[in-house]
Amino acid sequence: MSDHPKYSDRPIPPFHETNDETPTIGGGPPVIQYWAEHTVSSEGPALWKILNHHSACLSCSWGTGGQKGGFTNEVGEVLQRCMKSVEAISAELQPAVEPDFFERFTIQGLQKLNSMEADRLGRLSYPVLLREGSFYYERISWVEALEIAVEAFQKAPERVASYSSGRSSNEAAYLLQLMIRALGSNNLADCSDMCHAPSTTALKTVLGTRTSIVSLEDLKETDCVVLIGSNCPYNQPRLMNELIKLREKGKKVIVINPIMEVGLVKFGSPSFPVKSLFTGSDISNFYLQPIPGSDVALFIGIQKVLIEHNLVQLQYLQAHTEDWEAVIEQAKTTSWETITETCGVSQAEIKAVAFEIGAAPKVVFAWAMGITQQGNGVDNVYSICNTALMTGNVGKPGAGVMPIRGHSNVQGFGSMGVTVHLKQEIQQALEILLKRPLSRVQGYDTRSLIEAADEGKVDSLLCLGGNLYAANPDSTQAKRALNQIETIIYMATKPNLGHFHGLAKKNTLILPVLNRFENPHRTTVESGNNFVRMNDVGHTHLKKADLMSEVSFLAELAYRLHGNDPINWRSLQDVHYVRQLIAQTIPGYEKIATIDETGKEFTIGGRIINQPQFPTPSGKALMMITPIPDLTLPLPETFGIPDGTDTIVLALMTGRSYSQHNTVVYEPGDKYRGIPHRNCILLNQLDAMKIGVAEHDLVTVQGDAGEMEYVEAIYGAVRSGAALMFYPEVNAIFKARIDRRSGTPAYKRVPVCIYRQLSAEK
Numbered sequence: 001m002s003d004h005p006k007y008s009d010r011p012i013p014p015f016h017e018t019n020d021e022t023p024t025i026g027g028g029p030p031v032i033q034y035w036a037e038h039t040v041s042s043e044g045p046a047l048w049k050i051l052n053h054h055s056a057c058l059s060c061s062w063g064t065g066g067q068k069g070g071f072t073n074e075v076g077e078v079l080q081r082c083m084k085s086v087e088a089i090s091a092e093l094q095p096a097v098e099p100d101f102f103e104r105f106t107i108q109g110l111q112k113l114n115s116m117e118a119d120r121l122g123r124l125s126y127p128v129l130l131r132e133g134s135f136y137y138e139r140i141s142w143v144e145a146l147e148i149a150v151e152a153f154q155k156a157p158e159r160v161a162s163y164s165s166g167r168s169s170n171e172a173a174y175l176l177q178l179m180i181r182a183l184g185s186n187n188l189a190d191c192s193d194m195c196h197a198p199s200t201t202a203l204k205t206v207l208g209t210r211t212s213i214v215s216l217e218d219l220k221e222t223d224c225v226v227l228i229g230s231n232c233p234y235n236q237p238r239l240m241n242e243l244i245k246l247r248e249k250g251k252k253v254i255v256i257n258p259i260m261e262v263g264l265v266k267f268g269s270p271s272f273p274v275k276s277l278f279t280g281s282d283i284s285n286f287y288l289q290p291i292p293g294s295d296v297a298l299f300i301g302i303q304k305v306l307i308e309h310n311l312v313q314l315q316y317l318q319a320h321t322e323d324w325e326a327v328i329e330q331a332k333t334t335s336w337e338t339i340t341e342t343c344g345v346s347q348a349e350i351k352a353v354a355f356e357i358g359a360a361p362k363v364v365f366a367w368a369m370g371i372t373q374q375g376n377g378v379d380n381v382y383s384i385c386n387t388a389l390m391t392g393n394v395g396k397p398g399a400g401v402m403p404i405r406g407h408s409n410v411q412g413f414g415s416m417g418v419t420v421h422l423k424q425e426i427q428q429a430l431e432i433l434l435k436r437p438l439s440r441v442q443g444y445d446t447r448s449l450i451e452a453a454d455e456g457k458v459d460s461l462l463c464l465g466g467n468l469y470a471a472n473p474d475s476t477q478a479k480r481a482l483n484q485i486e487t488i489i490y491m492a493t494k495p496n497l498g499h500f501h502g503l504a505k506k507n508t509l510i511l512p513v514l515n516r517f518e519n520p521h522r523t524t525v526e527s528g529n530n531f532v533r534m535n536d537v538g539h540t541h542l543k544k545a546d547l548m549s550e551v552s553f554l555a556e557l558a559y560r561l562h563g564n565d566p567i568n569w570r571s572l573q574d575v576h577y578v579r580q581l582i583a584q585t586i587p588g589y590e591k592i593a594t595i596d597e598t599g600k601e602f603t604i605g606g607r608i609i610n611q612p613q614f615p616t617p618s619g620k621a622l623m624m625i626t627p628i629p630d631l632t633l634p635l636p637e638t639f640g641i642p643d644g645t646d647t648i649v650l651a652l653m654t655g656r657s658y659s660q661h662n663t664v665v666y667e668p669g670d671k672y673r674g675i676p677h678r679n680c681i682l683l684n685q686l687d688a689m690k691i692g693v694a695e696h697d698l699v700t701v702q703g704d705a706g707e708m709e710y711v712e713a714i715y716g717a718v719r720s721g722a723a724l725m726f727y728p729e730v731n732a733i734f735k736a737r738i739d740r741r742s743g744t745p746a747y748k749r750v751p752v753c754i755y756r757q758l759s760a761e762k
């Protein structure tokens with residue numbers, strides 16, 4: 001590698017100026033402080049009990065906990081629970097909402113609550129119903145709830161639907177899809193439609209698989225991690241331990257993210273208190289900050305360097321891939337000018353990173369929402385796969401492509417068949433099980449469900465967890481669409497904005513359920529690393545609560561809808577039986593048949609790919625060309641801003657603050673980005689100055705569906721031309737482009753127009 005340039009080994013920070021409030025490391029003492037405050041407080045004993053409970057963490061899909069105990073990962077390492085886990089458990093350990101709560105507050109009153117206030121009302125503890133014309137949710141019995149549900153789901157199959165978020169178990173997910181499909185409907189929308197659907201779509205085409213091909217062991221063995229569009233210090237904190245350990249072994253971490261997230265520069269992990277907690281461990285060797293939505297161009301740039309410097313593994317491409325010539329040709333013929341102008345990263349920086357990737361024996365490419373929540377999310381994943389394939393990093397130990405999943409069991413939902421793109425093998429197996437052909441009508445994914453409801457085409461909707469209203473773009477449309485549905489059933493543990501705004505025309509039910517560590521039976525979940533964990537039986541702390549397990553409710557509803565035809569649906573109350581059916585019908589899940597006897601958690605068969613043989617029709621990986629995206633932002637005039645106003649149009653990324661889990665907000669601010677409260681916009685100082693906005697000035701942020709006022713401007717380490725705000729609040733102001741192939745909204749590149757607040761008075 002004679003021409004390997006002598007670039008600095010330190011991060012290259014073109015947009016690293018932060019505000020005074022930003023700490024110098026991610027993680028660190030505040031994490032311990034949070035732990036300490038919660039675990040020694042009055043909730044401490046209950047919290048410890050759950051942390052030690054043999055069940056998987058409620059929070060993210062990194063998948064900590066399970067049969068080996070609450071603190072272990074799948075390779076048996078201990079001290080593996082992060083503060084996010086405590087945050088999630090703590091919210092579930094809240095007292096119940098007061099018995100007369102829903103009698104005291106009108107729906108109009110409840111609609112005034114913000115997300116944090118809704119969550120803090122406490123645990124839902126009895127079924128309630130909001131009838132047409134009523135202002136109050138009223139308590140009902142489970143019998144009445146079931147009667148309403150049965151009537152609702154006897155409507156025409158194309159007019160019934162479900163939505164789910166990956167918080168529930170595999171068993172509940174399996175039952176949900178079996179019941180809906182047995183009705184003749186494929187309308188199984190899921191939160192993954194707004195999340196990793198582009199990863200699933202692209203991986204299916206390229207590798208014939210839908211999930212990560214990298215195991216935790218592979219990650220530990222790699223020489224280089226390319227981490228793209230992920231803020232794992234916030235969202236999968238235990239992944240940080242792996243990055244720290246790799247850096248200590250002299251391995252490389254390349255970060256690609258328009259924001260310089262402090263935790264991706266330096267992270268203080270409580271798992272390494274002596275060496276890392278206070279000073280922080282180095283994470284990134286290289287930090288590239290592309291324009292939001294431009295990752296395809298950046299990866300074509302990397303590919304171009306690999307080609308120009310003979311770093312492409314030609315023999316590998318010839319032996320194990322198809323259509324590689326077209327991809328090479330595309331990279332060759334795309335000019336450097338096009339690449340650097342599109343992604344805003346210099347040729348020198350791209351070259352430095354490409355050399356690192358080309359030289360490393362084993363590279364893992366990992367990504368999250370910065371890649372998938374784009375108008376060209378599928379192309380983004382293709383371009384990552386192309387780069388991994390060109391360097392021979394797909395199909396060998398210690399290397400591969402790794403989508404970093406979201407909800408703790410979102411991947412399990414997909415595996416169980418909660419998807420509008422059902423695998424053929426599963427379809428056939430379900431047809432044998434149900435002794436009838438399944439419907440071939442294309443089901444509604446999340447966005448098409450909202451569109452269909454908006455057009456009055458949906459009568460009944462069952463939501464197994466989640467917050468369909470607040471998770472969608474264009475809250476006005478989401479609300480209007482849900483309001484057209486006759487009956488909506490929300491199965492949930494805690495109240496959320498959807499329960500108060502996403503109201504049905506006739507009947508809205510909120511049914512309180514037991515969470516993962518409270519079920520009277522064992523359940524399983526699947527981690528993002530394809531590992532199946534088992535959750536032990538547990539109890540709820542709620543003394544007088546009238547809760548039901550998700551499995552019990554779904555099995556009873558299915559029985560009332562389907563009777564004994566062709567299976568005894570009521571016997572699906574027995575989770576062992578559900579697991580037998582899963583083993584029979586879900587490829588790779590055969591070992592679940594004996595998990596009750598053996599207690600053996602397992603890696604799903606066929607998922608981890610360590611040989612360059614792929615489950616595609618040809619056995620080879622299919623490379624896909626990736627068009628350079630057009631990232632032109634609309635002109636300020638198109639926003640209808642008053643004449644003479646100084647405005648700037650920015651590409652707004654919308655995502656998570658430090659203390660929130662999706663639409664559930666735990667704390668108002670974001671200390672690692674120096675953001676004091678939720679009505680803030682993080683932007684580059686240079687952009688702010690162009691429109692005469694000083695730090696802490698108030699601005700209006702206008703999108704194509706509305707505006708947010710009195711938004712506090714916070715300077716941050718975000719590249720100029722881009723900005724960041726938090727969802728769910730920001731979903732009120734934009735419609736979002738949708739990636740055609742995956743159905744996923746472009747939450748990470750929202751054109752917004754920003755100007756100083758015209759009236760200074762609040």
Ligand SMILES: Nc1nc2c(c(=O)[nH]1)N[C@H]1C(S)=C(S)[C@@H](COP(=O)(O)OP(=O)(O)OC[C@H]3O[C@@H](n4cnc5c(=O)[nH]c(N)nc54)[C@H](O)[C@@H]3O)O[C@H]1N2
Pocket residue numbers: 059060061084195228229230231232234235236256257258259261290291292293294295368369370371405406407653654655656657658660661662748
């Ligand atoms: N504590 C906690 N844990 C969670 C969640 C939570 O809300 N809270 N949510 C769970 C779920 S469902 C999910 S999906 C995951 C989400 O985990 P992440 O994907 O890490 O979450 P996001 O906040 O959406 O931020 C993604 C990152 O993408 C970057 N980004 C934005 N646009 C671009 C771009 O164009 N290119 C690149 N390269 N980067 C970009 C942003 O700067 C940000 O750092 O976390 C899961 N875990």
Ligand SMILES: Nc1nc2c(c(=O)[nH]1)N[C@H]1C(S)=C(S)[C@@H](COP(=O)(O)OP(=O)(O)OC[C@H]3O[C@@H](n4cnc5c(=O)[nH]c(N)nc54)[C@H](O)[C@@H]3O)O[C@H]1N2
Pocket residue numbers: 164165166167168191192194195196369373406407464465466467468470471472473491492493494495496513514515516550654655656661662663664726727728730731747
């Ligand atoms: N602007 C913008 N919008 C986004 C995103 C973004 O980055 N930007 N990200 C998108 C992504 S990646 C996702 S995954 C979606 C998230 O969308 P959803 O999954 O729909 O939303 P959550 O906020 O995770 O749902 C939280 C609710 O789940 C319920 N819940 C919690 N635990 C359980 C349980 O054990 N059982 C049941 N039945 N219910 C439970 C609680 O009532 C809680 O209020 O949001 C999407 N929306």
Ligand code: SF4
Pocket residue numbers: 057058059060061062063064080081082083084085235236237238239
């Ligand atoms: S990394 Fe994820 S799964 Fe592990 S303890 Fe933290 S939130 Fe839970």
Ligand SMILES: [Mo]
Pocket residue numbers: 191194195196406407
């Ligand atoms: Mo997600």
